[in-house]
Amino acid sequence: MKKQRAFLKWAGGKYELVDTIRQYLPEGDQLIEPFVGAGSVFLNTNYKSYLLADINHDLIELFNLLKSKPNEFINDLKIFFQPQNNKPEAFYQLRDVFNYSKDQYLRSLLFIYLNRHCYNGLCRYNNSGLFNVPFGRYKTIYFPEKELNFFAKKAQNAEFICAPYQEVMKKAKKNSVIYCDPPYLSPNDSAGFTAYYSNNFGYEEHKKLSKLAEKMAYKNNIPVLVSNHDTDYTRTLYRKARHLYRAEMRRSISCDGEGRKKIDEILALYK
Template identity: 50%
Template sequence: MRSALKWAGGKKKVIDDIKSVLPTKGKTRLIEPFVGGGSVFLNLDFDEYFLVDMNQDLINLFNLIKANPQQFIAQAQCYFNQEHNTPERYYELRKEFNGTSDTELRSLIFLYMNRHGYNGLCRYNKSGGYNVPFGRYKHPYFPQAELEFFAEKAKKATFVQGDFELAFSEAKAGDVIYCDPPYSPINRTSNFTAYAGNSFTDEDQQRLVECAESVKAQGIPTLISNHYVDFTRELYANAAKKKLFQVQRSISQKGKGRVKVQEILALYK
């Protein structure tokens, strides 16, 4: 099942690769410290899910869908018509989003902008303002079936905003952890990891591995996705298992930039 959200680096196309490496035997709860669009938890079967992300708007949206799905879907659908599919209306709503602290309104506009904004990006400026431009799609898709599926799956999930260390601090026997952090850049001169208004540094990547090593002693396995570059080759040198595969990258302004890149799954157990 697809996520209701367009999401840079979404894992829908590589679920089978993740399943082939992620230890699930005897595990009852999936923890995701970087839940993102949610494709992984939506396509894996566990008794419980503990899902964390730094993006407060994302977590608020997920909790709102979980709490009252039918009301949210009915209200969200009102934004998906030709009246709202213009640059003028998009920028009006983006301004309204950036100027309000109303969680419900922000969640509705967040979904609208995700589907009407450029290339499925989620990006904020240094002041915390959402700044993705209008996408100019003829008929933006309203993900009703995906929202309904999400709402059903979310009954077994807990969504929390916070740093990835929070997720690791909650881990216990019977858990398995899957990490999809902002990727280490292929080109260090054009690094883009500021999905939630903050950057994810090499030090953060190292801190993530340290968290994986720390819970390994409790019998809790951790699987990490990333680009396979010189930095990650060295970073994951001590992983118990590694899997390399090719992925088609489609979040690119120019068609020629949509090329296959090599990724790694590094398992700590």
């Protein structure tokens, strides 16, 4: 199966790790992802149906619009991917339009524009809920038309909802499989990249998630696969998983290519 890239850039995206994740994901009729992000696991698996969720309202609205009117949406998006918009002045003007617009269709178009033109494709909001990632200064910008079309086609078998992970996991039924990709704890157990949307996913949330994974698997008979950095802490956190698998992956959050070191990842399977 040829790997499919997501149309969004995404910090912590699973494109590089997707073969390993596929190897350990149990079979079932439905895949549930409470932290869907850009959707690399969704795009590279073949379940009959999908329930895909995130707490980022802009992301879920975007996915639903692309699913419902792909041709119109992709054509309208092309307008923003012009050379004159790959300049700081245009970027900051369009970022302001995004931040103060109540028009969800326009916000969804601009969400992709910002994602592809901003620094490292980061998705970050300030405490007021305003997108605040600076201009990325790329010489050329790729328009992900092929990836958008593939996503829209596959999305016909998916339901996208904006909800916290606890609600989403509890929607699992017989023959559902859950894959959790929460904001990671950093490799050195410091704060790390845990600020996600306007939420902070720290140690307590990771503990709650591991407890819920145990409950879903061992009481409700729903298998759960969770990924995170491989550290002493996460190995303790997931000690009740049936299997712990290790995988090596290159993280892509550093702007300095030399600083992109390989970090071991852990996959905890509860079943």
